Amino acid sequence: IVKFRSIKPFFQTCGGVNLPKVVVAVGSDGLDRKHLVKGRDDLRQDAVMQQVFQLVNVLLAKDPNTKSLSIQTYKVVPLSQKSGLVQWCDGTIPIGVYLKKFKNSPLISKMNYQQGEMGAHHRHRPHDMSAMACRKALGSVGGKGLEVKFGKYKEICAKFKPVQSYTKSVAVSSIVGYVLGLGDRHVQNILINCNTAEIVHIDLGKCLPTPETVPFRLTRDIVDGMGLCGVEGVFRRCCEKTMVVMRSSYDAITTIVEVLLYDPLHDWTLSPSKARTLQVLIETDVQGFVFSVFFRFKFRIRNRCPLPGSLFYFRRTNPGRLNLSDAQNTNKLAERVLLRLQEKLLGTEEGSVLSVRGQVNMLIQQASDPVRLCQLFAGWQPYL
Structure with a gap:
């Protein structure tokens, strides 16, 4: 050792x-x-x-x-x-670094300046960026950043392998991330291996106050790295195969998530103010209450996040401070989390049961929809 x-x-x-x-x-x-x-x-x-x-x-x-x-x-x-x-992931670099030359776009610089000058209400209000503005930004920054990256391989056979590895890794991480509720996938939280072209997701434990509108990151530049076929072909087939395995492993996945959700050291709360208060208690607790590692899971509440694929994030709190009412709410919320996970594994979307092919097709459409992408916060950079 x-x-x-x-x-x-x-x-x-x-x-x-x-x-x-x-x-x-x-x-x-x-x-x-x-x-x-x-x-x-x-x-x-x-x-x-x-x-x-x-x-x-x-x-x-x-x-x-x-x-x-x-x-x-x-x-x-x-x-x-x-x-x-x-x-430390040797040989990797954030995807955003590959695309950094696009940040010099005058339109994007103006948009970022306006985002900084406006107040929080204006910056975070619904539909603060229209689909038309998003398409205009796409035209301004250009594309094919990752495609150019793979273009360094002179031989077709040499280029084929990294493109395949990249496409497969994007497909697997997209489906697994969707099922587990992984969000905050901006260009600095996704690394790419310079040798194998496989991607690595980092920063998996951040809680976001605002739900995302897409199930995973499938923006134009991500698709450009997949070659001529784009999302058709290898990407779609790998997504479907991964979803088949996730569905067939229903018992294994739900069991481990259920154990983590019902751990007495976990808590899921609907009240942001209560979460902040309890978080302060944790940070000022001189006894240093010992927590076991726990699983942060994000789920959608239909009446608060009506868009399919939207997620509501919850902050962890100190279970030592919870009363009976809190424990009952925790169990109810854990049941909702588990129910949404089960719905995903059964192919239930918006009340309809979809086949693997239908579910994957719906997710791809949602992830690449400009109307959804334009509603994401500016730091997500949906135009890349």
């Missing part, structure tokens, strides 16, 4: 609000390994999501039709409620 021998006395900072540090650890085998040290950030949800991804990989490997499919994982080690270590 390789152990830490020492840590080099220097670090680098990464982008982000909390400025995570990149440190280099020297192993007992003499090799240097990079690690990301994050503070003021709860990594327990990321750790559990990685465990769920590993379970999905096992399920995919058992099926002959999906044994070549997998979702990329990495190690996450929570050290406390607000700190932890994350494995």
